[in-house]
Amino acid sequence: MDIKPLILIVEDDKPIKKFMKVSLEAQGYRCIETEFGNAAITIILSQNPDIIILDLGLPDIDGLKVIDKVRKSTKAMIIVVSARGRESEKVEALDKGADDYLTKPFSVAELSARVRVALRHFNQDNSPQNNELSVFVVKDLKIDFQKRKVMILDEEIHLTPMEFKLIELMSKYAGRVLTHKYIVNEIWGNYLDNDSQSLRFLWLI
Numbered sequence: 001m002d003i004k005p006l007i008l009i010v011e012d013d014k015p016i017k018k019f020m021k022v023s024l025e026a027q028g029y030r031c032i033e034t035e036f037g038n039a040a041i042t043i044i045l046s047q048n049p050d051i052i053i054l055d056l057g058l059p060d061i062d063g064l065k066v067i068d069k070v071r072k073s074t075k076a077m078i079i080v081v082s083a084r085g086r087e088s089e090k091v092e093a094l095d096k097g098a099d100d101y102l103t104k105p106f107s108v109a110e111l112s113a114r115v116r117v118a119l120r121h122f123n124q125d126n127s128p129q130n131n132e133l134s135v136f137v138v139k140d141l142k143i144d145f146q147k148r149k150v151m152i153l154d155e156e157i158h159l160t161p162m163e164f165k166l167i168e169l170m171s172k173y174a175g176r177v178l179t180h181k182y183i184v185n186e187i188w189g190n191y192l193d194n195d196s197q198s199l200r201f202l203w204l205i
Contacts, residue, residue: 003173004028004029004030005029005030005050005051005119006029006030006031006032006047006048006049006050006051007024007029007030007031007032007049007050007051007052007053007115008031008032008033008034008040008043008044008047008049008051008052008053008076009021009024009031009032009033009034009053010033010034010035010036010037010040010052010053010054010055010058010063010066011033011035011053011055011081012035012036012055012057012058012059013055014035016081016104017033017035019108020053020081020111021033023108023111023112024111024112024115027112029115032047032049035058035059036058036059036060037058037060037061037062037063037065037066038060038061040052040054040058040066041066041069041070042138044070044073044074044076045070045073045074045135045136045137045138046136046137046138046174047174048074048076048136048172048173048174049074049076050076050077050119050122051076051077051078051079051115051118051119051122052070052074052076052077052078052079053079053081053115054066054067054078054079054080054081054098055080055081055082056080056082056084056089056093057082057083057084063080063082063093064092064093064096067093067096067097067098068096068097071096071097073134073135073137075122076122077099077100077118077119077121077122078097078098078099078100079098079099079100079101079102079114079115079118080093080098080100080101080102081102081103081104081106081111082101082102082103082104083103083104084103085103099118099121100114100117100118102114134146136171136172136174138171138174140152140153142154143167143168143171145168148164150164150167162187165187166183166187169183169186169187
C-alpha cells in the first residue's frame, strides 16, 4: 500500500507556512500544520508524521521545548527552520535531537532538498516493522506498545489479543486511510478470506 509521506509544519508566520505547505503538497507530500508548539506535540504523538518542519519562535512555547518533549517518542526526522542563525543556536537544536537546521530565508529548492534527504534517512533507519512509537497518546487514551497495555484516564482497559492488534494498527497509522483489504491482511493474514464481512461488521458495533 503506497502511503504518501506525512509532513507536519509548525510555523507561526502565516505566509511562510502557506509557502511551505503549497510547495510540499505540489510535490506529492501530505501536510498538516499548526502555529502552536503544544498543538504540535499533540499532533506528533497522535498522528505520527514522518517529517516535522519546526520553527523555534512559536507563540506559546519555544521550538526547542517541542523537541525535548517529543524526541524520545517519535522517529520522525525533525528539520528546524529558524531566523536564528548563530552557530550556538544551531548546535543546541541539533544536540536536543533535531536532524537538520535550515536558516530563513530559504528557497523552495533548498527546502525540497532537505526534505528528500530527511526522507532517505527516515526510510533507511525505520523498517515497516520498527516504524512505530513506543507509546501512543491522544487525549485520555494511552497505548504502551512494549507492555501491550491500553489506558484511559490512567485506568487499564483489558483487550483480547485480536482487539489489541486492531487498535495497535489503527494507532500506528493514525490520520491515514487504510483499505479493508490491507487491515485484514495485516491482522489475519491468510487465515481470513479478504471477502469476509467480519471486519465491516466490527465498524458497526
